[in-house]
Amino acid sequence: MSAAEKPAYPQPVLNRKAGGRLLTDTRYWPTELWKSPWSLPRYRAGALWLAGIIIGLLAIGAGVGELARWGEKLLALLNRSGLPPAAVAWAWVLIKLGCVIGVIVANGLWAVWWERKISAHIQSRVGPMYAGGFHGWAQTLLDTVKLLLKEDVTPAAADQVMHTLAPVVAIAPCVMAFAPVLFGTELAAAKLDVGVLYIFAFAGISVIGVVMAGWASGNKYSLLGGLRAAAQIVSYELPRGFSVVPVLMFAGSLDLAVIDAAQAGYWFGFLPRWFVFYPVVGQLAFLFFLIASVAETNRTPFDIPEAESELVAGFHTEFSGMKWSLFFLMEYGYVLLSSFLLAVFFLGGGAAPLPWLVGIPSWIWMTGKAMLMMFVFLWFRWTFPRLRVDQLMDFNWKFLLPWSFANIAFAGILLFLMQRGWGLR
Amino acid sequence: MKTEEPLVSGPGLEMDTMFVNLGPQHPSTHGVLRLGLTLAGEVITKAFPDIGYLHRGTEKLMETRSYHQCVVLTDRWDYCSAMPNNLAFCLAAEKLMAVQAPPRAQALRVITCELNRIASHLIFLGTYGIDIGAFTPFLYAFREREMILDLYEALCGARLTYNYIRLGGVASDVDADWTAKCREFLEFFKPRLDEYDTLLSFNPIFLARTKGIGVIPKETAAAWGLSGPNLRGSGAAYDVRKSEPYCGYETYDFDVPLGETGSCWDRYFCRVQEMRQSVRIVEAALAALPGGDLMAKGIAKLPKPPAGEAYAHVEASRGDLGIFLVSDGGTAPYRLHVRAPCFINLAILQDILVGKKVADVIAVLGSFDIVLGEVDR
Numbered sequence: 001m002s003a004a005e006k007p008a009y010p011q012p013v014l015n016r017k018a019g020g021r022l023l024t025d026t027r028y029w030p031t032e033l034w035k036s037p038w039s040l041p042r043y044r045a046g047a048l049w050l051a052g053i054i055i056g057l058l059a060i061g062a063g064v065g066e067l068a069r070w071g072e073k074l075l076a077l078l079n080r081s082g083l084p085p086a087a088v089a090w091a092w093v094l095i096k097l098g099c100v101i102g103v104i105v106a107n108g109l110w111a112v113w114w115e116r117k118i119s120a121h122i123q124s125r126v127g128p129m130y131a132g133g134f135h136g137w138a139q140t141l142l143d144t145v146k147l148l149l150k151e152d153v154t155p156a157a158a159d160q161v162m163h164t165l166a167p168v169v170a171i172a173p174c175v176m177a178f179a180p181v182l183f184g185t186e187l188a189a190a191k192l193d194v195g196v197l198y199i200f201a202f203a204g205i206s207v208i209g210v211v212m213a214g215w216a217s218g219n220k221y222s223l224l225g226g227l228r229a230a231a232q233i234v235s236y237e238l239p240r241g242f243s244v245v246p247v248l249m250f251a252g253s254l255d256l257a258v259i260d261a262a263q264a265g266y267w268f269g270f271l272p273r274w275f276v277f278y279p280v281v282g283q284l285a286f287l288f289f290l291i292a293s294v295a296e297t298n299r300t301p302f303d304i305p306e307a308e309s310e311l312v313a314g315f316h317t318e319f320s321g322m323k324w325s326l327f328f329l330m331e332y333g334y335v336l337l338s339s340f341l342l343a344v345f346f347l348g349g350g351a352a353p354l355p356w357l358v359g360i361p362s363w364i365w366m367t368g369k370a371m372l373m374m375f376v377f378l379w380f381r382w383t384f385p386r387l388r389v390d391q392l393m394d395f396n397w398k399f400l401l402p403w404s405f406a407n408i409a410f411a412g413i414l415l416f417l418m419q420r421g422w423g424l425r
Numbered sequence: 426m427k428t429e430e431p432l433v434s435g436p437g438l439e440m441d442t443m444f445v446n447l448g449p450q451h452p453s454t455h456g457v458l459r460l461g462l463t464l465a466g467e468v469i470t471k472a473f474p475d476i477g478y479l480h481r482g483t484e485k486l487m488e489t490r491s492y493h494q495c496v497v498l499t500d501r502w503d504y505c506s507a508m509p510n511n512l513a514f515c516l517a518a519e520k521l522m523a524v525q526a527p528p529r530a531q532a533l534r535v536i537t538c539e540l541n542r543i544a545s546h547l548i549f550l551g552t553y554g555i556d557i558g559a560f561t562p563f564l565y566a567f568r569e570r571e572m573i574l575d576l577y578e579a580l581c582g583a584r585l586t587y588n589y590i591r592l593g594g595v596a597s598d599v600d601a602d603w604t605a606k607c608r609e610f611l612e613f614f615k616p617r618l619d620e621y622d623t624l625l626s627f628n629p630i631f632l633a634r635t636k637g638i639g640v641i642p643k644e645t646a647a648a649w650g651l652s653g654p655n656l657r658g659s660g661a662a663y664d665v666r667k668s669e670p671y672c673g674y675e676t677y678d679f680d681v682p683l684g685e686t687g688s689c690w691d692r693y694f695c696r697v698q699e700m701r702q703s704v705r706i707v708e709a710a711l712a713a714l715p716g717g718d719l720m721a722k723g724i725a726k727l728p729k730p731p732a733g734e735a736y737a738h739v740e741a742s743r744g745d746l747g748i749f750l751v752s753d754g755g756t757a758p759y760r761l762h763v764r765a766p767c768f769i770n771l772a773i774l775q776d777i778l779v780g781k782k783v784a785d786v787i788a789v790l791g792s793f794d795i796v797l798g799e800v801d802r
Contacts, residue, residue, distance in 0.1 A: 123564040386558025388784045
């Protein structure tokens with residue numbers, strides 16, 4: 001091959017300077033960017049949080065709120081259709097179930113995207129930017145398509161039946177637990193007198209699915225993850241339940257709608273009578289419930305069952321495709337559930353934060369507060385390291401549980417004072 | 426050594442144990458290290474590190490390469506900080522050849538090695554954060570490391586395996602543009618170190634996970650031959666830059682940070698403080714950068730050092746990196762042995778992991794900051 005026939009390979013563009021040194025342009029040099037703090041990506045996380053609340057309102061709130069308006073008409077239509085009453089009742093339950101599942105699935109799509117964006121901006125990145133055009137909004141949608149098309153691998157060592165059943169056992173109670181959750185004042189799939197108990201009862205069942213997943217995978221890391229999850233979730237249910245007792249004492253009911261209604265009104269005409277504003281007791285209960293909720297949802301700093309640096313991926317190491325994403329839906333479903341519970345129990349539910357804002361529909365306030373709490377969950381995850389499993393248990397049994405007991409006593413004292421008229425009432 | 430222990434299920438109260446392979450493919454073994462762990466519940470009863478998955482035989486390869494070609498191979502040992510590897514080999518070969526690098530080259534060697542120490546400790550800081558479960562510091566650390574790599578790219582065209590320090594000097598010179606950028610980086614970097622302290626070093630959860638965990642007393646550390654921040658974390662003041670200064674380290678004013686108890690946190694914080702000291706050294710070296718040649722005179726294209734042996738060691742990012750070089754007067758080393766700090770630091774693991782929990786294994790292993798490229802060579 002002669003010199004003329006030689007293919008013209010692209011030559012590296014290098015700036016040859018004195019001394020034969022090759023000097024390329026420095027590609028990453030952020031010192032200019034950092035001169036103004038407002039150009040820092042992490043400061044934009046705040047803006048993203050605001051945007052998140054607004055978009056969350058539009059996406060989840062609008063869907064549920066608008067559906068509810070049409071719900072009454074739909075029920076009337078069903079009643080006039082001439083079907084037997086039992087069939088109407090069943091159809092109505094199925095429709096509501098479909099709505100709840102819709103919320104959970106939409107929340108999965110939304111929360112994963114939001115988490116990726118928030119984590120990115122906390123970490124000086126930008127996150128998904130291409131899929132769908134605007135800030136990668138379609139990223140999780142396409143991820144879901146990928147997960148649906150993905151091969152479902154069941155390891156040879158796995159217990160085939162249990163391995164398939166585990167994600168179902170994990171996600172079903174999550175859907176069930178959403179039945180009495182208020183999405184706005186009086187806006188819930190089912191009105192239950194014992195709503196709080198019902199939610200905690202069903203939220204506790206999912207751990208069986210997690211343990212099943214850990215056991216059935218035939219993997220030592222999965223087994224350790226499953227066992228850790230069982231110990232952790234069962235332990236943290238106690239402070240989680242007890243931290244809500246002051247709220248139940250103030251409201252005098254286990255019905256979420258009554259708890260919501262009990263927080264209406266304002267002190268001095270501007271300070272909302274939310275339970276979180278009850279002196280000391282409210283703040284303590286809020287904090288305990290928040291911490292216990294983070295532990296219940298297996299998120300950092302309590303993500304020990306799926307601690308990737310120790311247990312690879314914990315109980316869902318051997319799951320792929322849709323089975324894996326059911327676990328993911330469960331996790332984000334419980335995050336959403338906890339966010340709504342925090343909003344109802346402590347942040348006034350559908351009540352407006354200021355008297356002149358009462359014209360705005362309750363579901364906007366409810367979803368907004370829930371999204372605020374969800375941001376706290378996501379924020380925790382990307383800021384904190386992870387506790388060790390025994391430290392986690394110590395924290396639960398030696399700190400959280402005794403103090404949530406003590407808080408019940410504080411609540412009793414406060415209630416006594418308020419009834420005597422010494423308090424703010 | 427047996428790879429699989431039979432389950433112990435005797436009568437009485439003895440617990441069943443479980444054998445777990447931590448690695449060679451595991452998210453937090455920092456490369457292809459395999460740890461065979463025997464667990465009773467979550468507590469380790471027996472641990473052995475199994476190495477050799479990344480063995481490339483560079484010591485043997487060097488016996489067939491010329492001295493200039495050997496420098497290229499040194500880059501592949503500790504690929505997270507390749508400059509001190511180059512330097513250690515070159516110092517040993519220069520001892521054999523009885524030449525000394527000119528002052529400007531020596532200052533450049535100090536600058537590049539200290540920048541590399543910062544880059545290497547940044548990798549440690551980031552990955553250790555991940556080991557403990559904090560993901561965010563990792564990306565912060567890599568953001569800063571990227572600037573150092575850009576500086577290196579401008580200096581020698583490479584970002585990981587530099588081959589910058591050569592026999593008798595360095596490969597290329599810096600200009601005012603480069604030194605300005607380097608100073609800009611140092612100014613940018615100092616406040617970031619404070620940020621890491623608030624984000625990770627003094628985070629209560631991080632302290633709970635690392636303080637008092639994996640404690641190595643000073644005497645034990647010395648007995649196992651630890652070096653670098655792992656030894657200094659235990660409170661032993663041994664630093665080759667102070668005890669046997671090379672490349673003019675005696676002219677720079679810097680402290681050797683020491684830990685107090687020898688726990689994981691002490692080893693961690695030792696490295697964080699070393700980054701501050703490295704910034705000091707680079708600043709001083711940039712301020713007093715002498716002029717002159719980059720290469721010593723009389724380095725042949727195919728050097729044939731006189732028969733003999735030489736040992737040179739430097740304070741690499743991970744400890745005391747020593748090269749023992751034997752020449753028979755030929756064009757290639759007759760024998761070369763590496764005193765690899767990572768390899769020697771790794772040995773103590775089997776001793777101190779016993780009785781720890783699985784989560785602590787990760788914390789302890791991470792705190793040693795091993796690079797398997799150097800362990801296996």
